[in-house]
Amino acid sequence: DAMVIQNPRYQVTQFGKPVTLSCSQTLNHNVMYWYQQKSSQAPKLLFHYYDKDFNNEADTPDNFQSRRPNTSFCFLDIRSPGLGDAAMYLCATSREIGGSYEQYFGPGTRLTVT
Amino acid sequence: DAKTTQPPSMDCAEGRAANLPCNHSTISGNEYVYWYRQIHSQGPQYIIHGLKNNETNEMASLIITEDRKSSTLILPHATLRDTAVYYCIVRAYNAGNMLTFGGGTRLMVKP
Numbered sequence: 001d002a003m004v005i006q007n008p009r010y011q012v013t014q015f016g017k018p019v020t021l022s023c024s025q026t027l028n029h030n031v032m033y034w035y036q037q038k039s040s041q042a043p044k045l046l047f048h049y050y051d052k053d054f055n056n057e058a059d060t061p062d063n064f065q066s067r068r069p070n071t072s073f074c075f076l077d078i079r080s081p082g083l084g085d086a087a088m089y090l091c092a093t094s095r096e097i098g099g100s101y102e103q104y105f106g107p108g109t110r111l112t113v114t
Numbered sequence: 115d116a117k118t119t120q121p122p123s124m125d126c127a128e129g130r131a132a133n134l135p136c137n138h139s140t141i142s143g144n145e146y147v148y149w150y151r152q153i154h155s156q157g158p159q160y161i162i163h164g165l166k167n168n169e170t171n172e173m174a175s176l177i178i179t180e181d182r183k184s185s186t187l188i189l190p191h192a193t194l195r196d197t198a199v200y201y202c203i204v205r206a207y208n209a210g211n212m213l214t215f216g217g218g219t220r221l222m223v224k225p
Contacts, residue, residue, distance in 0.1 A: 043213075098207065099207065100207060107156055
């Protein structure tokens with residue numbers, strides 16, 4: 001089945017040690033998103049790619065970066081994780097920007113910072 | 115995007131219809147109503163969306179009032195697997211695909 005895949009499902013990193021989370025999709029969608037979801041909170045959009053165009057949300061910290069080397073893959077890099085960055089990180093895709101296209105979410109990567 | 119208001123939690127008996135309300139009194143003419151749900155420890159899942167007509171798919175029905183200021187998501191025969199947080203989101207057709215999640219309703223389906 002076509003889907004959004006996130007690896008790993010659980011990631012533990014040390015305070016200040018860079019970490020990369022990965023997302024891949026077999027849907028051939030143009031748009032890929034990264035959301036952060038802290039405990040007992042709703043998901044919050046960090047940024048998205050429309051094809052190769054990167055779009056950062058205004059309040060996303062500089063500590064968070066993203067790469068999309070091709071249509072299928074997208075990475076979330078956290079340069080210096082702090083304790084406050086512990087969260088579930090969700091990747092999502094949609095066929096296009098605009099219109100009424102729904103988003104397809106991956107299962108998430110739960111990040112622990114020690 | 116317009117703000118939505120949902121009750122924080124609801125219970126439903128297994129096999130009965132679950133009716134989840136959402137208020138979006140400031141909705142604009144070009145804004146759709148979307149529903150997603152998130153089962154514990156999983157990513158959100160799209161359920162249904164609509165503009166002004168009622169919509170139905172294999173998962174649920176969406177009833178939008180004539181003035182579009184509120185809507186109701188109906189799960190016709192709730193099962194234990196429908197226990198989740200349900201998010202009602204309003205988004206403009208031409209405003210990109212970004213979703214702004216509110217508090218949602220935690221639906222507990224009980225045996």
